[in-house]
Amino acid sequence: MAAVPPPLELKLMVKRSQYKHATTERQKRLIAQQAKILKRKQGNVTQCQV
Numbered sequence: 001m002a003a004v005p006p007p008l009e010l011k012l013m014v015k016r017s018q019y020k021h022a023t024t025e026r027q028k029r030l031i032a033q034q035a036k037i038l039k040r041k042q043g044n045v046t047q048c049q050v
Helices: 007-021 025-048
Strands: none
Touching: 007 025
């Protein structure tokens, strides 16, 4: 059985795929912004658990 990636990694993989297939610069900017937000949220969660 293959190891299941953590939720954040899975979400970022989806964003990378969306970015690769995006046709307009506006779509690419939006997807990049969403990925940054995901990373920021994950960072805040790990800081709170300490």
